[in-house]
Structure formats: structure tokens, C-alpha cells
Amino acid sequence: MTRGVWGWITTVDHKRIGILYGVTAFVFLLVGGFEAALIRLQLARPDGAVVSAGTYNELFTMHGTTMVFLAVMPLNAAFFNYIVPLMLGARDVAFPRLNALSYWIFLFGSLFLNASFFVNAAPNAGWFGYANLTAKQFSPGANIDFWVISLQLLGVSSLIAGFNFIVTILNMRAPGMTFMRMPVFVWMTLVTQFLIVLAFPVITVGLILLLFDRFFGTNFYNPGAGGNPLLWQHLFWLFGHPEVYILILPAMGIVSEVLPTFARKPLFGYPVVVYSGMLIGLFGFGVWSHHMFTVGLGAVVDSAFAVGTMLIGIPTGVKIFNWIATLWGGRIRLTTALWFALGFIAMFLMGGLSGIMHAAPPVDMQQQDSYFVVAHLHYVLVGGSLFGIFAGLYYWWPKMTGRMLSERAGRWNFWLMFVGFNVTFFPMHFLGLLGMPRRIYTYAGGLGWDLWNLVSTVGVFILALGILVFIGNAVASLRSAAPAPADPWDGRTLEWAVSSPPPEYNFRNIPTVHHRDELWALKAGRAPVEAAPPPPREIHLPPPSFYPIVVAAGVVLAATGALTHLALVVAGALVVVFGAYRWAFEYRSSLGGGLRPPSDASPRGLRGQSPRSSGPR
Amino acid sequence: MTQHPPVRTYLLVAAVLAVITAVEVSLFYVTVMARFLAPLLIVLSAAKFSLVVMFFMHLRSDHRAFTGLFVGPLAIAIAIILALMALFGAFVVARP
Amino acid sequence: MTTPHEAVIGSTGLDHRKMGVWAFLGSECMFFGSLIATYLVYKGRSPSGPTPHEILNIPLTSISTFVLLMSSLLMVLALAAVQRGDALGARLWLFGTPFFGMIFLGFQVYEFATFVREGLTLQVNLFGASFFVLTGFHGAHVSVGVVWLLTLWTLALRNRLTRADALIVEIAGLYWHFVDIVWIVIFTLVYLIQ
Ligand code: HEM
Ligand SMILES: [Cu+2]
Numbered sequence: 001m002t003r004g005v006w007g008w009i010t011t012v013d014h015k016r017i018g019i020l021y022g023v024t025a026f027v028f029l030l031v032g033g034f035e036a037a038l039i040r041l042q043l044a045r046p047d048g049a050v051v052s053a054g055t056y057n058e059l060f061t062m063h064g065t066t067m068v069f070l071a072v073m074p075l076n077a078a079f080f081n082y083i084v085p086l087m088l089g090a091r092d093v094a095f096p097r098l099n100a101l102s103y104w105i106f107l108f109g110s111l112f113l114n115a116s117f118f119v120n121a122a123p124n125a126g127w128f129g130y131a132n133l134t135a136k137q138f139s140p141g142a143n144i145d146f147w148v149i150s151l152q153l154l155g156v157s158s159l160i161a162g163f164n165f166i167v168t169i170l171n172m173r174a175p176g177m178t179f180m181r182m183p184v185f186v187w188m189t190l191v192t193q194f195l196i197v198l199a200f201p202v203i204t205v206g207l208i209l210l211l212f213d214r215f216f217g218t219n220f221y222n223p224g225a226g227g228n229p230l231l232w233q234h235l236f237w238l239f240g241h242p243e244v245y246i247l248i249l250p251a252m253g254i255v256s257e258v259l260p261t262f263a264r265k266p267l268f269g270y271p272v273v274v275y276s277g278m279l280i281g282l283f284g285f286g287v288w289s290h291h292m293f294t295v296g297l298g299a300v301v302d303s304a305f306a307v308g309t310m311l312i313g314i315p316t317g318v319k320i321f322n323w324i325a326t327l328w329g330g331r332i333r334l335t336t337a338l339w340f341a342l343g344f345i346a347m348f349l350m351g352g353l354s355g356i357m358h359a360a361p362p363v364d365m366q367q368q369d370s371y372f373v374v375a376h377l378h379y380v381l382v383g384g385s386l387f388g389i390f391a392g393l394y395y396w397w398p399k400m401t402g403r404m405l406s407e408r409a410g411r412w413n414f415w416l417m418f419v420g421f422n423v424t425f426f427p428m429h430f431l432g433l434l435g436m437p438r439r440i441y442t443y444a445g446g447l448g449w450d451l452w453n454l455v456s457t458v459g460v461f462i463l464a465l466g467i468l469v470f471i472g473n474a475v476a477s478l479r480s481a482a483p484a485p486a487d488p489w490d491g492r493t494l495e496w497a498v499s500s501p502p503p504e505y506n507f508r509n510i511p512t513v514h515h516r517d518e519l520w521a522l523k524a525g526r527a528p529v530e531a532a533p534p535p536p537r538e539i540h541l542p543p544p545s546f547y548p549i550v551v552a553a554g555v556v557l558a559a560t561g562a563l564t565h566l567a568l569v570v571a572g573a574l575v576v577v578f579g580a581y582r583w584a585f586e587y588r589s590s591l592g593g594g595l596r597p598p599s600d601a602s603p604r605g606l607r608g609q610s611p612r613s614s615g616p617r
Numbered sequence: 618m619t620q621h622p623p624v625r626t627y628l629l630v631a632a633v634l635a636v637i638t639a640v641e642v643s644l645f646y647v648t649v650m651a652r653f654l655a656p657l658l659i660v661l662s663a664a665k666f667s668l669v670v671m672f673f674m675h676l677r678s679d680h681r682a683f684t685g686l687f688v689g690p691l692a693i694a695i696a697i698i699l700a701l702m703a704l705f706g707a708f709v710v711a712r713p
Numbered sequence: 714m715t716t717p718h719e720a721v722i723g724s725t726g727l728d729h730r731k732m733g734v735w736a737f738l739g740s741e742c743m744f745f746g747s748l749i750a751t752y753l754v755y756k757g758r759s760p761s762g763p764t765p766h767e768i769l770n771i772p773l774t775s776i777s778t779f780v781l782l783m784s785s786l787l788m789v790l791a792l793a794a795v796q797r798g799d800a801l802g803a804r805l806w807l808f809g810t811p812f813f814g815m816i817f818l819g820f821q822v823y824e825f826a827t828f829v830r831e832g833l834t835l836q837v838n839l840f841g842a843s844f845f846v847l848t849g850f851h852g853a854h855v856s857v858g859v860v861w862l863l864t865l866w867t868l869a870l871r872n873r874l875t876r877a878d879a880l881i882v883e884i885a886g887l888y889w890h891f892v893d894i895v896w897i898v899i900f901t902l903v904y905l906i907q
Contacts, residue, residue, distance in 0.1 A: 094729040159740065167733045170682065171723025197740040198690055202697075205747035208846065218835050218842035220751070226760045226839050234701060235747060285693055289704075301704065581864075624793050631786035638782060642775045645905050655906045662901035665782075666894050673789050673890045680727055683735045690739030694746030698753065705754040 010544035012096035013504060017103050018082030019400065024107055025074035031114070032066035033467065035059050037460055040424075044457035046445035056441035057124035058143070062114075064127030065147065068247065069154045070110045072381065075389045076250040077106075080165055080189050082400055086495035086502060087183045089174025089511045094167040096542040097583065102161040104552030109153030112556055116146035123147035126439065128236050129210075131221035131229035136214045142563055145214065148207050149559045155200045155207075156555070162196035165189060174494070176513035180274075183493045183516075184267060187274050188253030191281040192246050198285070199242035206235030215562075230295065237288035245284045248348075248380060249277060251388020252319060255341045258391050259323055261489050262338040263330025266517055269322045276315030283312040293364045302361040309359035316352055320345060335489070336410030340391035343418050347383020351376055354429070369439075372432025378425045390417070390470075398484030401477065402501045409473040413466055420463030427452035427459075492517035505539040545586060550579035630672045637665050734884050738891050745895050748850060749902060752843040759838035765907045768833050770824065777820035778900045781855075784813030785893045788862075788886045795869075798876045803869045807882075810889065811862040814855050821852050844903065851899060854892045861885050 008016060039059050042050040051059065085093055093099050116122040121142040125133040134144045169190045173182065182190075209220040210232065219225035221232050260267045267273060289297060289305040323345050332338070354376040358364040367373055390413075397405050436449050443449055487496040496519055498506060514528065515521035522529070554575030561568025641661050644654060671677040676684050702708060723729055756765075787809040794802030825845070828834075833841045865885055868874040874882070 094723070095733065163733050163736045163740070166686075166736045167723075167729050171725050171727060171729055171732055173724040175724070177724070197736060198693060198743050201740055201744035202747045205744060205751065208850075209751065212835065212842065212846060216835050218846075219839060220755075220842055226755075226758050228705070228754075228758075231705075231751065231754060234704065235751075238697060238747075285697070297704065584864075624790065627786060627789045627793070631783065634782050634785075635779065638775070638779055641901065641905060642771065645771060658901050658905050662897050665897045669785060669890050669894050669897070673785050674887055680725070682725055682727060682732065686732070686735040686739050687742070690742045694742040697743075698746055698750040701750040702753055707753060707756070 007544070009549055010100075010546050012092070012100050012542045012545055012548070014081050014085050014092050014096065014099060015400075015502065015504075017099050018078045018080075020103050021074045021081055021106070022078030022400075024110070025071050025078060028066055028070035028110060029075070030467075032063050032071050033464065035063040035066065037464065039063065040457040040460045042441065043443075043453050045454065046443055046447075046450055048442050051441070053441045054124065057126075057439075058117075058122035060439060061123045061126050061129075061147070062117075065113065065123065065151075067381070068127060068243070069151070070113070072247050072385050072389070073158065074106060076192070076247075076385075077102075077161060079185075079250065079254065079389075079392050079396065080161075083396060083495055084165065084186055084189055085168065085172070086399075086498065086506060087186050087493050088169065088172050089177060089494050089507060089513065090168065090172040091506050091510075091539070092542060093164055094172055095164045097545045097548050098160050098164050100545065100548035101551055102157045102164065104549045105153055105157035105160070105555055108552055108556035109150050109157060109559075112153060112559060113146060113150035116143065121146060128240060129232075130236075131210070131232035132223075134210060134214075134232075135222060144210075145563055148211050148214070149562055152204065152207055152211075153555065153559055155204050158196050159200050162193040162200075165193045166197065169193075174511050174513050180271065181513055181516045181518075183253075184256035184270065184273055184277075185250075185253035188249045188256070188277050191277050192249045195242045195246050195249070195281050195284060199239045199246070202235055203239035206232055206239070209235075230292075233292055233295065234288070237291045238285070240291065241288045242281075242284045244380070245280055247385045248388075249280070251344060251348075251385045251392075252277065254388045254392040254395070255323060255344050257493065258337050258341040258395050259326045260517070261395070261491055262333045262335055262341075263327050264333070264490070265326060265330040266492075266520075267322070268325035268328075270516060273319055273322050276318045279315040280312060283308065283315070287312055290359060290364070293358075293361045294368045306359055306361050310356060313352065313356050313359070320349055320352075335394070336405070336407055336414055337391050337394035337489075339411070339414040340387050340394060343414065344384060344387040344391060347379055347387060347421070351379030351381075351384055354379065367432060369437055370432035371428040371436045371438055374438050375425050375428035375432060378421075378428070382421055382425070387417075390414075393470075395489070396495075397474075397477070398488050399495055399500050399502070402484050402499075403477045403481040404484050404488065405473050405477045405481070409469055409476070413469040413473060416462055416466030416469060418466075420459050420461070420466055423459030424456050424463055425459070427456045431456075487519070490520075490523075492520045494518060497522075505541055508535050508539075509533055545583070547579045547583035547586065551576055551583065554579055626672060630668050634665055634668060637661050728880055730884055731880065731887075734887050738887065741891060741895075745851075745898075748847045749898065752847045752903065755839040755843045759840045761838055763831065763833045763837070763840070765840060765844075765903070768828055768831055769904055769907065770827070771904060773820065773824065774900065774904050777817050777824075778896065780813050780820070781817045781893055781896050784810050784817070785890050787813060788889050792879065792882050792886050795874060795882045796876060796879045800869070800872065803874060803882075804866065807862060807866040807869050807874075811859040811866065814859045814862070814889075818852060818855055818859070821848065821855075825849075847903070848899065851892070851895055854895070858885070858889045858892055862889065 008020070011017065011020075038051060039056070042048040042056060042059075081093070081099065085091070113123075119142065123129070123143050123146055125139065125144060125147070129144065129147060132138060134147075169182075169186055209218070212218040213220050213222065219227040221227050221229045223229060256267055256273055287305055287308040289301060290309040293302055293305075323341075354372070358367045358373065358376065394405060394410055397403070431449055431452050434448050434452075436443065436447075436453075443453075484500040486499050488500070489496070494507075494511060494513070495502070497511065511518070515526070518527065521527040554572045554577075556572070557575060558569045558572025561570070561572055641658055644657060644661075670687070676687070723732075725732075787806045791803060791806030791810055794800075794806055828841075833844070835842050835845050862885055865874060865882060868878075
């Protein structure tokens with residue numbers, strides 16, 4: 001393994017890329033959290049004066065965009081990267097260099113978005129950037145340009161990762177791992193990747209039209225010239241609703257791994273959980289206009305989308321029953337991971353219920369654009385996605401770092417976050433019903449909103465304390481905690497069959513799978529223990545590559561050019577082309593005109609390793 | 618490696634494609650057909666589309682997984698086009 | 714293109730790269746689908762001209778459509794040649810395909826220039842905007858395909874494209890045919906059904 005910084009820059013190892021995703025995304029979680037804290041400070045009292053109206057607009061826009069694209073999605077990506085190949089019994093993803101490319105474009109795109117702060121032009125039209133607010137006429141600065149271009153970059157990153165993981169999951173399952181033996185986390189990852197590759201092109205087009213409006217004077221969203229701002233809303237929510245499932249399905253997958261492990265009982269109704277996940281993904285493309293009930297699309301359209309939205313609640317509810325039934329009668333070990341999973345079920349249930357409420361258009365007419373919707377989306381996104389991610393963090397931390405986390409600190413972590421979260425967001429239901437609109441930078445006293453706003457702001461600090469406890473726990477664990485065994489939780493899936501952290505090549509011999517809960521079956525003697533084949537003399541791993549970061553640098557250079565000078569666009573494009581060609585011929589040229597490398601000439605073979613960690617056999 | 622059709626099939630498919638294109642363009646000029654022009658043309662281009670996908674892209678004989686990866690998204694895309702057209706009133710026939 | 718590790722036949726017995734390209738093409742359906750939807754939604758909504766009726770040149774575009782269609786034939790011939798190990802055929806058709814692609818692009822450049830001269834621009838009305846964006850992105854896809862195929866052609870010229878590499882030709886072909894079928898749709902929906 002190449003060491004040092006260079007090793008990380010050129011790495012194509014899915015585990016390292018997973019860690020890069022995780023660390024970067026966690027930093028952006030803190031950034032987004034800081035923005036949220038400023039928002040809440042501003043709203044703590046009537047007539048707040050912490051920030052100006054303009055800054056407030058930038059804060060909520062950047063907060064939403066950061067949390068969705070730079071925190072929750074890449075935190076999920078960290079688990080996809082690290083865990084999915086291990087669960088599949090694979091040595092890496094299908095396209096290791098593309099995997100590195102996804103990460104670098106994500107990193108550069110995130111930095112690009114946040115660079116807007118330094119030139120005083122942070123995006124300010126909300127995370128869904130409704131048309132007309134984003135028109136050049138009303139927003140002449142570079143704010144929206146930063147937003148459009150960085151979203152395009154992040155989209156490219158997600159799309160590349162999407163293709164990569166679809167192929168990885170379909171095509172790199174260990175022998176014997178049929179689809180119905182795949183861990184649910186892998187299943188939910190697969191559905192998520194399909195949602196990504198199908199939903200992101202739609203917003204790409206929406207953003208292209210916006211870009212043309214702003215850069216080249218077209219009138220796609222300009223009603224003055226016959227254009228229709230509603231087209232943006234449709235394209236955005238055609239992407240946006242699948243996007244909310246992109247954010248939640250991985251958490252559902254994590255919880256479906258954590259619950260059976262700590263209830264010591266197989267997941268209840270595995271096929272139902274899988275099929276309902278697929279149904280949710282498919283229905284997700286047919287309900288987007290529930291975000292547009294107040295637009296006035298007409299009774300027929302509203303009714304159709306209301307029915308679709310309520311239908312989608314069914315597979316969602318089914319899953320909740322499955323999780324509860326998994327716990328029922330189990331021999332439960334209340335670890336922190338399980339606490340977070342339980343928190344997920346409870347909070348996601350509440351978010352789902354408020355969702356069903358505004359699935360009814362008349363109700364939504366009251367709630368749209370009020371703090372009630374803010375409460376809903378945070379119950380599903382924080383109480384749902386983020387709690388799921390924390391369950392995953394506590395569950396897989398030993399695997400990823402080779403160290404245990406403190407369970408005592410974990411308990412504090414969970415309860416502080418749980419209480420803080422509810423104190424922050426539950427009152428927002430009241431605020432919304434009391435008529436407080438979202439996205440106002442201040443309000444007059446005496447409207448009945450004062451108390452709940454103050455309570456909500458207090459909650460943020462409890463929540464932040466919980467995150468601090470996590471950071472402390474993590475640092476202490478990396479510094480001095482006891483080394484983690486290969487299988488600290490009596491796990492069911494293949495990642496627990498290898499050491500913690502796993503060796504670079506994951507599995508000495510690719511395992512053969514006979515059961516859905518393969519490791520349990522093995523440990524209980526229910527799976528055939530075959531005589532281990534002789535360990536391979538060497539294991540081929542993809543060699544490190546410099547070109548992913550070169551291509552990503554070219555892409556971001558071109559993006560920078562779009563805001564500054566055309567010459568930079570050309571330069572960036574040239575770097576991309578150069579990088580892409582060197583990439584394509586990286587192996588061919590080193591072989592001097594040959595075709596395929598002889599199979600024993602791996603640039604990075606691992607010869608004669610002692611079987612430090614044996615596979616599941 | 619999957620079995621690809623022989624060159625003769627390719628030539629035949631190309632000939633059919635050329636003929637359909639010729640028919641399409643001539644239909645455009647036949648004004649009596651104006652009322653049925655749109656549906657006819659859509660059927661004809663769908664035929665061309667399928668020929669290329671089935672024979673030139675080999676989906677007819679290739680693994681089903683590839684068909685799934687392509688046709689599923691295609692169906693969603695078509696559904697979305699139709700839905701958006703409906704939402705924007707493209708199918709509302711203006712009464713004289 | 715070929716790497717020791719990415720050229721793996723996976724658990725479905727299929728090649729990673731080919732499967733990846735099919736997934737990509739599925740995603741491209743959504744991309745072009747959204748562009749086409751935009752065009753159709755705005756059809757007839759421009760407050761002022763020029764209109765499609767006034768400006769589209771059917772004879773000219775019929776020819777370029779035909780050229781692109783035939784480039785797909787050359788593409789499958791190229792693939793068949795590489796699969797047979799027919800070096801000469803590979804060189805010929807791997808040049809012919811992008812060459813036809815370039816003819817198509819030439820037509821498109823001429824068409825765009827004429828339209829602009831006749832007053833249809835990105836800015837003038839919704840038809841101009843949605844027409845140029847839709848066909849322009851298609852043209853960009855053709856250009857990428859041309860560069861890709863010419864790269865393969867240079868490999869063939871240097872005898873570095875053998876039967877074992879048929880798959881990378883097939884993958885380029887899948888992309889190329891996809892671009893062709895998108896044009897089949899555009900030609901009908903934009904040009905013929907006005
Ligand atoms: C039972 C499932 C769900 C239903 C029925 C539902 C329903 C809805 C409805 C009708 C709205 C529009 C409210 C309005 O703007 O007036 C909405 C907004 C929203 N939902 Fe959900 N939802 C569900 C699950 C989720 C999930 C799982 C997530 C994300 C993890 C999510 C995230 C959001 C977000 C971010 C918004 C606000 C968008 C915005 O206006 O900024 N929802 N939901
Ligand atoms: Cu929604």
C-alpha cells in the first residue's frame with residue numbers, strides 16, 4: 001500500500017475512498033450545522049439582529065444544499081464504499097479508478113460551492129432555487145451561478161458513483177450470493193443508485209436550462225417571453241422527490257442490518273422489506289407534484305398526486321412493521337447502534353405521519369411553506385437519515401477503524417441528540433400551525449411564536465452537544481481504545497468475517513455464500529464448511545492511479561472558468577481530455593504495445609501473505 | 618461473448634431503416650395524410666428505434682440484464698415526457 | 714479501456730464495462746427525455762417567430778439523418794470486422810463511422826448558421842432556445858462519439874486492436890447507436906411533426 005499523502009491522493013482502494021468520503025462529509029455536516037445554529041440564533045427572539053436579511057437567505061440556502069448534497073449523501077456514500085464490497089465478498093468495486101474520480105469531483109465541487117462565501121456571493125435562492133428568484137434580472141450576482149455549477153459537479157460525481165455501484169452490486173457478488181441472499185443494506189444501496197442515475201439527469205437538464213437563461217439570455221423560465229417558471233418546479237421535484245428517497249433508503253438499509261444483529265434474530269420478512277424498497281423507489285418517480293399543491297394545478301392533478309403520495313406511504317409503513325417485528329421476541333442487546341436504530345424508527349415514523357398529513361391537498365394548503373413542513377422534513381432527514389447514519393457509524397466503526405467506541409459515551413451521544421433533536425424540531429409543528437412561514441429572517445413579537453422559537457433554539461445546543469460527544473468519543477477511540485476484534489457484535493454478514501480493519505485485499509479467498517445470514521449460519525454450523533482451497537499465491541489489486549484527481553481538477557478548473565474567463569474553461573477541458581487519455585491508456589502503454597497484461601504481472605501483487613485473517617471458511 | 622448476427626442481417630436492417638426513413642419523409646409531404654401524420658410517424662420512428670436497439674445494439678440476442686437496464690429507464694422517461702406534456706396542456710385540443 | 718482488473722467477467726457472467734455502459738445509456742434516456750419534454754412542452758408557446766414551420770429544412774435534414782443512420786451500419790460492420798480479426802475492415806469501418814458522424818455534424822453546423830442568419834437564435838423565442846439546446850446537446854454527444862471512434866481507429870492503424878478487444882469496440886458502438894436512436898426520435902418529433 002502506498003503510504004502518506006500521495007498514497008491517499010492516488011488511492012483506488014474502496015476502503016480508503018470510503019474513509020475520505022466519511023471524513024469530508026462529516027466536516028460538511030459540521031459546516032451545515034454551524035449555519036443552522038446561526039439561523040436558530042437569529043430566530044431565537046423576535047426582531048433578531050444576529051445576521052442581515054441577505055445573509056439569512058444565504059444561510060438557509062447553503063444549509064439546505066450542504067446538508068443534502070455535502071453531508072447526508074456522501075455520508076451514505078462512505079458506507080456504500082466501505083461496506084458494500086465487503087458485504088458482497090468482493091475485493092473492490094467494479095471500477096476503482098472511477099470511484100476515486102467520484103470522490104475527487106465531490107470534494108472539489110463542495111469546495112467550489114463554499115468558495116462562494118469568500119467572494120461574498122453565496123447562493124441565496126433556497127435549496128430548490130425556484131425560478132424567477134434565480135433569474136439574472138433578480139439575482140445579477142454570481143450567487144446562483146455558484147449554486148448551478150456546483151450542483152452540476154456534484155451531480156456528475158453522484159452519477160459516476162451510481163453506475164459504478166450498480167455494476168458492482170449486480171456483477172461482483174460472491175459465488176452463491178443470489179439476489180435474495182444479499183444483505184438489505186446492499187439492496188437499498190442498489191435501489192438508491194438506480195434512483196441517482198435516473199433522477200440526476202432530470203435536474204441536470206433543469207440546471208442546464210437555468211444556466212442558459214443566466215449565461216446566454218434564453219427565456220426558459222421567463223414568463224415575460226412565454227417561458228414558464230413552473231417547468232423548473234416540475235424538473236426540480238421530478239428529481240427532488242426521488243432525492244428524498246436517495247437520502248432515506250440507505251438509512252433504512254443500515255437499520256435493517258443493525259436490528260437483526262442486536263435482536264439476534266433474522267430480519268422479519270426479508271423479501272417484503274426488499275420489495276417494498278423497490279416499490280418506494282419506483283413510486284418515487286410518480287409523486288413529485290405533491291410539492292406543488294399550492295401552485296394551482298387543478299383538482300384532478302392534485303387528487304392524482306395525492307393518491308400516489310398516500311400509496312407510497314404503504315410500503316414505507318410495511319417496513320416499519322417489519323422492523324418492529326424483528327425486535328419482537330428477540331434477545332435484545334441495547335448497544336448504541338441499536339439505540340440509534342430505535343430512534344430512527346420512532347422519528348422516521350413521526351416524519352412519515354406528518355408527510356401523510358400534507359399528502360392531502362387541503363391540509364397541505366395550510367401547511368405548505370410553513371414551519372410545519374420544516375418540522376416534517378427534519379423528522380425524516382435528521383431523525384431518519386442522520387440517526388440511521390449514526391447507527392451505522394456505531395455499528396461499523398470497529399470494522400472501519402479497528403477500534404471500539406465507548407458505549408458509555410455512545411449512550412450520552414444518543415440521548416443528547418435524541419432530546420436535542422426533539423426539542424429543536426417538535427415545536428416547529430406548533431409554529432407552523434400557528435402560521436409562522438418558513439424562510440423569514442425575523443418576526444414581530446406577540447404573534448404567539450416567541451416561546452416555541454426560543455425552545456427550538458435551545459434544542460440546537462443540546463443537539464450540538466451530542467455531536468461534540470461523538471467527536472470526543474471518536475478521538476478517544478482512535479487514540480487509545482482497545483483494538484476491535486474481527487466480529488465484535490456477533491455479526492451476520494461477510495464484513496465481519498475479515499479482520500478489523502480488513503486487509504487491503506479484503507478476502508484471501510473469495511467466500512462462497514449459502515445463506516442470507518451467512519456468518520451466523522457458519523458460526524452455528526448450519527453452512528457447509530468446505531475444505532479451504534489453498535490460498536492464492538498472489539492477489540491482484542487495482543494499482544493506484546493519479547489520473548482520477550487530474551480529471552477532477554480539470555473539471556473544476558473548467559467550472560471556475562465558467563465564472564471567470566473562457567480561457568480557463570478551455571484549459572480545464574484540455575486537462576480533462578489529457579487525463580482521460582492517460583487514464584484510458586494507463587495500462588496499455590506500460591505494456592509496450594501488448595494487449596492484455598499477462599495475468600501474473602500485476603503491478604501490485606501481494607505475494608506470500610500469511611493467512612492473518614481467514615475468510616469465512 | 619454473445620452470438621452476433623451475421624453481416625447480412627446488418628445490411629438487411631440498414632435497408633429497412635433507410636426505407637422507413639424514406640417513407641417518413643414522403644409522408645411529411647403528403648398533405649391528405651395530415652390528420653394521421655403524427656401517430657403514423659411515431660409508429661414508424663418507434664419501429665426504427667426498436668430495429669437499431671434489437672439488431673445493432675444486439676438486445677434481441679444479448680443478456681436480459683442489459684435489456685432491463687435500458688428499457689426500464691426508457692419507460693420511465695417516456696412516462697415522464699407524457700406526464701409533463703399533459704400537465705402543460707399539450708393534449709388539450711383547442712376547439713374552433 | 715483495458716485494465717487488468719476492470720476487464721472482469723462478473724457474477725452474472727457479463728463484462729463490467731458493458732454493463733456500466735448500459736446503465737449509463739439508461740440514465741441518458743432520462744437526460745434526453747427531459748430535454749425532449751422541454752421542447753414539446755414549449756412547442757407552439759413562442760409568442761413570436763420564427764416558427765418551426767418557417768425555418769426547418771426537411772430535405773437537408775433528411776439527408777443528414779440518413780447519413781447518421783448509415784453510420785450505424787458502418788459501426789456494426791466495424792464491430793463484425795474486429796470480431797473476425799479482419800484488420801483491414803476494422804480500419805476502414807472504424808474510420809467510416811466517425812467520418813459519417815462528421816458529415817452529420819457538418820450539416821448541423823451549416824443548419825445552425827443558416828438558422829441564425831434567418832433570425833432564429835437562442836434568445837429570440839422559446840422555439841429557438843429549446844431547439845438549439847436539444848439538438849446542440851445531441852450534437853455534442855455525436856462529437857464525443859467521433860473522438861472516441863477516431864481513437865479506436867488510430868489503435869486499429871497501429872495494429873493494437875485485435876479480436877480480444879472486440880468488447881471495447883462494441884461498447885463504443887453501443888454509445889454510437891444510442892446517439893443515433895436519439896436522433897431518430899428528434900427527427901420525428903422536432904422536424905416531421907411540426
Ligand atoms: C411517508 C412518506 C412521506 C410523505 C407522504 C411525504 C410527503 C411530503 C409532502 C406532501 C411534502 C410537501 C410539503 C409542502 O411543501 O407543502 C413533503 C416535503 C418534504 N419532504 Fe416528505 N414525505 C415523506 C417522506 C419523506 C422522506 C423520507 C424525506 C427525506 C428523507 C422527505 C423529505 C422531504 C423534504 C426535504 C421536503 C421539503 C421540501 C421543501 O419544500 O424544501 N420526505 N413531504
Ligand atoms: Cu416529495
